[in-house]
Amino acid sequence: MELNDNEWRTLKIIEISMKHYEWVPLFEIIKKTKTNKKEALYRLRILDKHKLINRSSYGYRLSHWGYDALALNTFIKKELLSAIGGKLGVGKEGDVYNVILTNKREAVLKFHNIGRTCFSMGKRYRSYLAEKRHISWLYASRLTAQKEFEVLNELFPIVKVPEPIEQNRHAIIMGKIDGAELKKVDLKKLDVDIYKLFWDIIEEIKKMYKLNYVHCDLSEFNILIKEDGDFIIIDFPQALNINEEGQKFDKIPGEFSQDIEFYLKRDIGNILRHFKKYGINEDLNKIYNYIIGG
Ligand SMILES: Nc1ncnc2c1ncn2[C@@H]1O[C@H](COP(=O)(O)OP(=O)(O)OP(=O)(O)O)[C@@H](O)[C@H]1O
Ligand SMILES: [Mg+2]
Ligand SMILES: [Mg+2]
Known part of the structure; x- marks a missing residue:
């Protein structure tokens, strides 16, 4: 897909104008792009052909693909x-x-x-x-x-x-990371110490906590493991910042947030549940206290 600068600019104008319009009217596009109707319609036809915009009788708006394309183009630029x-x-x-x-x-x-x-x-x-x-x-x-x-x-x-x-x-x-989701891996087939791997994961949760974060969607789906047993934790948009959470509910700094406790225990519980399959039985509260402890 090749767009020229004028077409990219038109797409960006539509993106910006969506703050004010559900469907950006043609006159607005003409005004903002400082062009004439014929030229504007020509550019819009090209954007439409590439499915970068949606059209209605009210005007134009960015499509999903259009938004993706703008981000991609920025990285390329x-x-x-x-x-x-x-x-x-x-x-x-x-x-x-x-x-x-x-x-x-x-x-x-x-x-x-x-x-x-x-x-x-x-x-x-x-x-x-x-x-x-x-x-x-x-x-x-x-x-x-x-x-x-x-x-x-x-x-x-x-x-x-x-x-x-x-x-x-x-x-x-x-x-x-060249790894697979923990969910999809049979750890017994890898050359790893499963007990050590379990505690290494807990250690990462503890480090995260010390940096004031709780993942909140941690499970075998969001841990990627390499052949050599090294791993990374992914997928953080829902992570909670412990301090911000405290402020939100008007808590005294350092005071305990029940939300934090709930999500942290849920994260730990998911890991425990997964590793139970491998014969690892640890106590949730014990691990929880280990993580929040100094
Ligand atoms: N940094 C990475 N390296 C390799 N693969 C990755 C990476 N990040 C994500 N993936 C792959 O893409 C998938 C989806 O990523 P991620 O979990 O971040 O997205 P998501 O849309 O939030 O998914 P979910 O539905 O689990 O919430 C992962 O399960 C993994 O297979
Ligand atoms: Mg995920
Ligand atoms: Mg996710």
Whole structure:
């Protein structure tokens, strides 16, 4: 897909104008791009052909693919990305792709796509509310990407998490690990000390906690393990910052938040449940106290 500068600019104008319009009217696009109607319509036809925008009788708006394309183009303009490869995974909230950086290094690109299910509703019957939800999808997706990138920056390299490389809009570029989800791996077939691996994971949770974070979606799905038994923890958009959580509920600093306790215990419980299969039986409360203890 090749767009010229004018077409990219038109796409960006539509993106920006979506703050004020559900459907950006043609006159607004003409005004902002400082062009005439014929030229504007020509550019819009090209954007539409590439499915970067949606059209209605009210005007135009960015499509999912259009938002992806804007983020990708920014990475390419920054001379960071050189190639995008196949899909690594499709999560509930986003698609993950293999990419190659301009320095030849392999990495992964994760697009956050919040609320895309409501996006696929029938066009004709889409309600006003759904339209609003679509607008918030754009911002919510960007916010979660920002959040995940921020958390990775806080944790890397102290905790075993992917290296945060760059973030733009709803997209994150991060270091790649050649591993499989713990869920899919039979640890007995790997050359690893399973008991040690279990405690290594607990150790990472403790380090995270010391840096004021609780993952909140930790399980065998969000731990990637390499052949040699090394691992990383991924998927941080829902992580909680212990201090911020305290402030939100007007707590005295250092005072215990029940939310934190709930999520931390749930994370530990998931790991315990998974390792039970391998004959590891540890006490949840004991591990919990170990993690929050000094
Ligand atoms: N840094 C990485 N290196 C290698 N593979 C990765 C990396 N990050 C993500 N993946 C792959 O992509 C999948 C989805 O990533 P992630 O869990 O971050 O996304 P998600 O959309 O939040 O998924 P979920 O539905 O689990 O919430 C992972 O399970 C993993 O297979
Ligand atoms: Mg995940
Ligand atoms: Mg997730």
